[in-house]
Amino acid sequence: MKKRLLFVGQREIWNKVERVAGEFPLLSVTPLLEERGIDQGLEQLSLSTFDVVLTPMFESGKVKRKFPEKKVCELTCSPMALNAALTKCLFSQSLNSEGKVSVDYRSKEEIRMQVMEENLPLDHLEIFEHTKEMNVNDIIAHHKRGLENQHVTNIITTHPRVFQAFKALRKEIHLITPTHSCIRKEIQKLVDQWSSLEPSFPYRLEGQKSLKHMKNIGISGATIYRLIGLCRALGRDKMTAAELAKGFSITLRSARRILTTLENHSLAKVIGEEQVVGRGRPRYVYQVDLSSFEEGMTSLPALG
Known part of the structure; x- marks a missing residue:
């Protein structure tokens, strides 16, 4: 689900x-x-x-x-993205030697530390620390005061609405959002x-055929149960190792091992490839057939 x-x-x-x-x-x-x-x-x-x-x-x-x-x-917001914007703006301001960069952020100290680590000029920086409860209009008003007093020439903001407000006024402003x-x-x-696919209630695997099959392939009943659940959640019996890794919250290597084990016992087969644009080699697409287990696996109602 x-x-x-x-x-x-x-x-x-x-x-x-x-x-x-x-x-x-x-x-x-x-x-x-x-x-x-x-x-x-x-x-x-x-x-x-x-x-x-x-x-x-x-x-x-x-x-x-x-x-x-x-x-x-x-x-x-990403500290790296913020740092890149600060570096660009403060370097530009240091060349002009006039005006300041006004930035709104959750932590004044965090910005000060970044600027000092990069050996950037603190005297060209004006920091407005905002809280979760602060109204966006308060942030806009702060930046406007700096522009009106003519001591601010650049703005860095983490709020899209602040960005839109000053962009409409054709002011120099940079928006930093989560990467x-x-x-x-x-x-x-x-x-x-x-861990949405972990059984939250007891399950039972019945039938000699199912038990023998599970023992032969060396995969636990819980894993089979989760595989069946993943197929139902995806709405298909086809998946890549990456999808299995995401669904089970396991490493890609572990996911490949499970699919290889299923393939070796004719419970899965490669039916195609998936190419992720700009990313390495194609991924194999597997078709999984666990019908032999579904008949013998039932969930038990909780007691009480």
């Missing part, structure tokens, strides 16, 4: 989340975008429609207030925690 993830935030970040989420076959992701009204959308949502929320830090406060029972996973790797890391954490 697929896990349901709700993304709450801006389209600029959703475009990345959607792309990364496609790498996780057991994940179903629904967006609640700012352009459609986040507050109104949250009011209309039911707890039963999702399992976890993925959102940028600046939206997490309102989500937690609305759904305190649900897990809310916060997306943060694909940051998003992938957070989603992988969720997948690892869920």
